[in-house]
Amino acid sequence: MSMIDKILDSYKPLIIIPVIITLLALGIILSGGLKEGIDLKGGSIAVLQLNEPVSNDQLISMVSNSTGVPADLITSTTTGNNQSTVQIAGSAADVVEVTNAINSVATLQSYNSVGPLLSKQSMTQVYYALAFAFLFMSITVFIIFRHIVPSIAVILAALCDIIIAIGGMSLFGIPLSLASVGALLMLIGYSVDTDILLTTRVLKRREGTIIERAKDAMGTGFTMAAAAIGSMVALYLVVLFLMPNAEILDQIAAVLIIGLMADVLATWLMNLGILRWYMEGHR
Amino acid sequence: MAHEPWYTQMVHGGSQMNFKEFIKDYRVILLIVLLVASIGAISTLGIQQGLDLKGGSEIQLQLAQPVDTGTMDKVTNVLDKRLNAFGVSDVQVRASGNQSVIIEIAGVQPQDVAKLVGTPGVFIATIDNQTALNGTDITTVKPYSVTGNTWSVPFTVTLQGAQTFAKLADGKAGTPVNMYLDGNLVSSPEIGADLANGVPSTDVQVSGTENSSAQAQAQAKNIQVVLESGALPVSVSIVGINSVSADLGSQFKTGALVAGFLALLVIAIIIFIRYRTPVLVLPIMITSIAELILILGVASVTRWNIDLAAIAGIIAAIGTGVDDQIIITDEVLKKGIQTKRTITALKFKINNAFFIIFASAATLIAAMLPLAYVGFSRGATGIGLLSGFAFTTVVGVLIGIFITRPVYAKFIVLLLGKDKKEDKSEEASVREKRTGKQPKKGKKGKGKKGRKQ
Numbered sequence: 001m002s003m004i005d006k007i008l009d010s011y012k013p014l015i016i017i018p019v020i021i022t023l024l025a026l027g028i029i030l031s032g033g034l035k036e037g038i039d040l041k042g043g044s045i046a047v048l049q050l051n052e053p054v055s056n057d058q059l060i061s062m063v064s065n066s067t068g069v070p071a072d073l074i075t076s077t078t079t080g081n082n083q084s085t086v087q088i089a090g091s092a093a094d095v096v097e098v099t100n101a102i103n104s105v106a107t108l109q110s111y112n113s114v115g116p117l118l119s120k121q122s123m124t125q126v127y128y129a130l131a132f133a134f135l136f137m138s139i140t141v142f143i144i145f146r147h148i149v150p151s152i153a154v155i156l157a158a159l160c161d162i163i164i165a166i167g168g169m170s171l172f173g174i175p176l177s178l179a180s181v182g183a184l185l186m187l188i189g190y191s192v193d194t195d196i197l198l199t200t201r202v203l204k205r206r207e208g209t210i211i212e213r214a215k216d217a218m219g220t221g222f223t224m225a226a227a228a229i230g231s232m233v234a235l236y237l238v239v240l241f242l243m244p245n246a247e248i249l250d251q252i253a254a255v256l257i258i259g260l261m262a263d264v265l266a267t268w269l270m271n272l273g274i275l276r277w278y279m280e281g282h283r
Numbered sequence: 284m285a286h287e288p289w290y291t292q293m294v295h296g297g298s299q300m301n302f303k304e305f306i307k308d309y310r311v312i313l314l315i316v317l318l319v320a321s322i323g324a325i326s327t328l329g330i331q332q333g334l335d336l337k338g339g340s341e342i343q344l345q346l347a348q349p350v351d352t353g354t355m356d357k358v359t360n361v362l363d364k365r366l367n368a369f370g371v372s373d374v375q376v377r378a379s380g381n382q383s384v385i386i387e388i389a390g391v392q393p394q395d396v397a398k399l400v401g402t403p404g405v406f407i408a409t410i411d412n413q414t415a416l417n418g419t420d421i422t423t424v425k426p427y428s429v430t431g432n433t434w435s436v437p438f439t440v441t442l443q444g445a446q447t448f449a450k451l452a453d454g455k456a457g458t459p460v461n462m463y464l465d466g467n468l469v470s471s472p473e474i475g476a477d478l479a480n481g482v483p484s485t486d487v488q489v490s491g492t493e494n495s496s497a498q499a500q501a502q503a504k505n506i507q508v509v510l511e512s513g514a515l516p517v518s519v520s521i522v523g524i525n526s527v528s529a530d531l532g533s534q535f536k537t538g539a540l541v542a543g544f545l546a547l548l549v550i551a552i553i554i555f556i557r558y559r560t561p562v563l564v565l566p567i568m569i570t571s572i573a574e575l576i577l578i579l580g581v582a583s584v585t586r587w588n589i590d591l592a593a594i595a596g597i598i599a600a601i602g603t604g605v606d607d608q609i610i611i612t613d614e615v616l617k618k619g620i621q622t623k624r625t626i627t628a629l630k631f632k633i634n635n636a637f638f639i640i641f642a643s644a645a646t647l648i649a650a651m652l653p654l655a656y657v658g659f660s661r662g663a664t665g666i667g668l669l670s671g672f673a674f675t676t677v678v679g680v681l682i683g684i685f686i687t688r689p690v691y692a693k694f695i696v697l698l699l700g701k702d703k704k705e706d707k708s709e710e711a712s713v714r715e716k717r718t719g720k721q722p723k724k725g726k727k728g729k730g731k732k733g734r735k736q
Binding site for chain 1: 333345381521522523524525526539548591602603605606607642645646647648650669673676697736
């Protein structure tokens with residue numbers, strides 16, 4: 001008996017594993033909170049190409065002196081390639097002041113500032129976009145399967161993915177930004193692919209036993225997950241080494257890696273478990 | 284047979300199908316034609332790159348209060364003129380909603396941006412420290428003229444403005460008019476004798492003399508810009524700047540290409556590990572590349588900006604594409620459909636695969652709709668910045684399910700249909716054993732479903 005067979009045999013208690021991870025993720029989110037990116041919280045971010053070695057502390061004091069922003073609101077990190085990223089929290093600092101501050105030691109590569117008004121608008125849009133994306137996805141799933149329990153199983157799995165992904169963001173300090181919200185939206189649509197595959201194969205097919213159909217689907221689903229996670233890891237590594245300042249891609253890749261890994265558990269332990277329970281009850 | 288969906292029509296002929304038929308199929312021809320058209324469009328029209336790839340700045344301005352379309356047009360016109368006068372050629376000013384304006388400037392270093400729009404422009408002209416004119420008094424500014432070292436900028440003011448000015452300028456020929464933009468003195472031309480007679484005139488001009496004609500030219504241009512920008516009907520403030528240098532932009536481009544290549548490589552390895560059939564890797568790679576070319580082709584024709592967000596969308600679309608191809612391959616390879624006719628079985632399998640594919644595509648598009656809606660209704664402010672991501676994903680998914688996936692399915696049927704014929708007897712014996720649930724072992728795996736463990 002292979003490991004997969006053993007796992008398939010005791011499917012009911014296994015449903016609890018993704019549930020526990022989801023609850024843990026919820027706990028992390030509630031206790032640790034979520035960082036907000038500059039684009040949602042407001043503030044400024046400057047990427048500098050250093051012409052000479054400068055410490056982060058020096059950069060912070062230079063920017064603080066020039067802009068009048070207290071030094072404790074400014075952070076600076078070195079990202080390799082002689083580049084530094086300076087973040088000024090809370091205020092949209094004047095680009096001219098920042099340029100003047102660092103002119104002697106570095107050149108400005110990119111500058112991004114968001115005022116409080118814009119950030120407030122964006123934040124509202126983020127909540128609406130996430131809520132409606134999830135709602136539309138759920139309606140679509142109901143239309144596809146037209147059975148209440150299997151549809152709810154798919155939607156619950158997607159909900160676990162999103163919560164675990166947000167928990168991962170909280171744990172690893174990935175900020176809630178336009179990019180990571182984009183990744184979450186993508187996850188809503190993308191993570192249900194394997195759930196749809198599983199539900200279609202198990203619910204709508206007649207050949208073989210439920211376990212056989214589930215194992216068939218598992219083979220396909222694991223390949224899909226491996227391809228998706230693998231390509232996101234490739235993207236993440238390239239961003240890490242080649243373009244550390246492409247934060248959009250970095251955050252999208254990181255959130256999707258966490259979410260898709262969560263999806264493997266949610267799909268094959270929880271969704272499959274609920275589905276089998278339901279199918280066996282209907283015999 | 285007449286009303287069956289297009290994606291099962293390909294199965295006709297099943298195992299007898301050969302390459303010639305494949306090439307003649309209308310879906311294959313459609314794909315080839317669209318690929319050629321896309322490559323043509325990309326090479327002639329080019330691909331419009333987003334600011335984060337080509338370098339440039341995006342500035343988001345907020346108006347003091349919501350305005351009607353007419354006022355908004357005036358605001359964007361004035362800003363456009365002002366930036367053009369500064370010698371910035373590739374500039375786009377567009378309204379977003381009724382209270383924000385987005386300015387895009389290509390090829391300008393981040394530090395130069397603020398000089399261009401950092402001063403939103405409140406214009407005041409004073410005579411003896413009394414306000415003689417302000418920005419709202421100016422109605423139109425005419426083109427400047429330079430004669431030798433002397434320059435002049437004619438403009439018209441409202442009657443009310445003209446009266447205030449005339450009263451203050453009465454009898455003060457030769458007194459300087461101090462012109463301030465946002466509190467900074469930008470010019471102080473002297474009042475001409477013709478304006479110092481106390482008679483209100485709506486046609487006025489400022490003029491001056493510099494040391495050289497080049498200086499006169501520059502000063503005239505400067506004054507014209509100041510006067511024009513002073514004519515903004517509402518005050519504006521910068522609420523967001525997003526600026527990327529061309530260096531960083533090209534770094535992003537290289538990175539995206541390397542990432543795309545590596546992602547394809549990873550997928551190729553995984554496909555190979557799973558199916559142990561090198562011949563399967565190729566069609567999946569070709570399909571992915573075809574999808575990339577078609578998406579870029581659409582972007583090229585619609586003048587859609589390809590920025591980092593759009594690149595993420597392309598990755599998402601191609602990622603779901605690979606998933607779909609895995610589903611098709613597995614369905615076709617799957618054993619256990621109890622039928623004597625291979626053709627019917629194949630048709631059934633393709634049908635099954637496309638049910639899952641359409642369902643997945645529908646959920647992904649459903650999840651992207653809110654984002655696309657914000658992007659189209661509000662323009663690219665806030666979360667609308669991600670509309671490129673939503674648009675590219677949706678376009679990519681649609682291209683996939685309607686154009687490239689059917690061709691892939693047809694190809695797989697062609698490829699594996701042949702295999703089927705060869706090991707037909709073998710297959711029959713497997714089918715008998717199936718009820719006993721014997722794990723297949725030692726199969727050479729060609730065209731076989733490689734089970735996990």
